[in-house]
Structure formats: C-alpha cells, structure tokens
Amino acid sequence: DAGITQSPRHKVTETGTPVTLRCHQTENHRYMYWYRQDPGHGLRLIHYSYGVKDTDKGEVSDGYSVSRSKTEDFLLTLESATSSQTSVYFCAISTGTLQSTEAFFGQGTRLTVV
C-alpha cells in the first residue's frame, strides 16, 4: 500500500459545514494527489502537491482547498460541503521520475454530504 493512510475512512456531514480529509504517507515521496471517484466519471484530479507548501489545481478544484505543511501529510478541505461533493476521495503518491513514475493509492474516504 506504499504506506498511505487516509482518515477518516467514512464520514457523514451536513451541507454547509467544513470538512477536512487527511492523507499520511510514511515514505517521504515528493508528489501527492487528491482524486474523487464518481460513477460514470472515473477518477478526477482535485489538487496535487509537489512539495511542502507547493500545490496546484486539478480539473475539479472548485470548492476544495489543500495544504501541505509537512512532507508526509496532505490535507484536503471542503470549505462548505455541498451534496455534489458526496463522493469517494482517494489520496495517491507517485514514485520514480519521468517514465518510471508510478502511482499508488490509499484506501479511500467515503464522504456523504446530507
């Protein structure tokens, strides 16, 4: 599992509340990613990080923010949760460089916004 831990694994929250999901890695990889997975859409990139305090947006970043204050932790925050953000969220890291870059995933967080 490349030492990736996501917490919480399941969460139910109310519309309008802020929510923070945590991704922790044990192997000091530089690149970390947050994806959401929805039926019919596959995995879509929300944000990614290429180092401490270095982050960039993915294709579905609206309504989400991220922070990376330590190499091992990458936090995803839903600033004001909406029902459209009900999804399964996956954290990933990538190892290697260029052609040898390989992605590894955490077990996911199932978030329900009611």
Next chain:
Amino acid sequence: KQEVTQIPAALSVPEGENLVLNCSFTDSAIYNLQWFRQDPGKGLTSLLLIQSSQREQTSGRLNASLDKSSGRSTLYIAASQPGDSATYLCAVKNTGNQFYFGTGTSLTVIP
C-alpha cells in the same frame, strides 16, 4: 487534454477463459501507462507499469501491451479465475504532473 477510454465498460466471462481489456488514449505523448485493479469499496492496486519506450510488461497471468503511436494498450488475462473479478482501470502519465484515468472495465468471472 488527455482523454482515456476503456471498452467494454463491463465484461462477464466463464472461468478459465482468456480475455483482453482495452484502453485507448488521445495524446500519444505519454511517459507511461499503468494498469490498476480495484475491488469494491477498496483503493486501487497497481498491476503493471509500461514505460513509453516499452512494448509490453508481464506479471504472472497478466500481460499488458502498449502501442503508443496508435494510442492503445491492452491487458491480457490468461486462464481467468473468479478471484480476478474486479474493476480494471488504466491511467496514462503525460509530461505534466498528472495521471489521466479511464472509467474502467468491470470484470466478472463466473465459476
């Protein structure tokens, strides 16, 4: 923007059959292609990584091929077993920092 397509979306085969899953992508300027397996309610498990300079990779009963110029990859599973039942996803890595995923093929192997 890179578009990745997997056909079929679902596949059901009897145990023991050999099968092929397909993945196509629109931009051939990739670094590599990765195949994953996902069991229900679980994360993605990496199966095979094919670098852009390679034509195929093998692991046990799995063989993945890559034809970068035509934008296609196949995952061949030999002698399928019920334990192979899962969703299989492919992802390509372009020269940027992102991976682009297909929507997957849901495989059911019937005992």
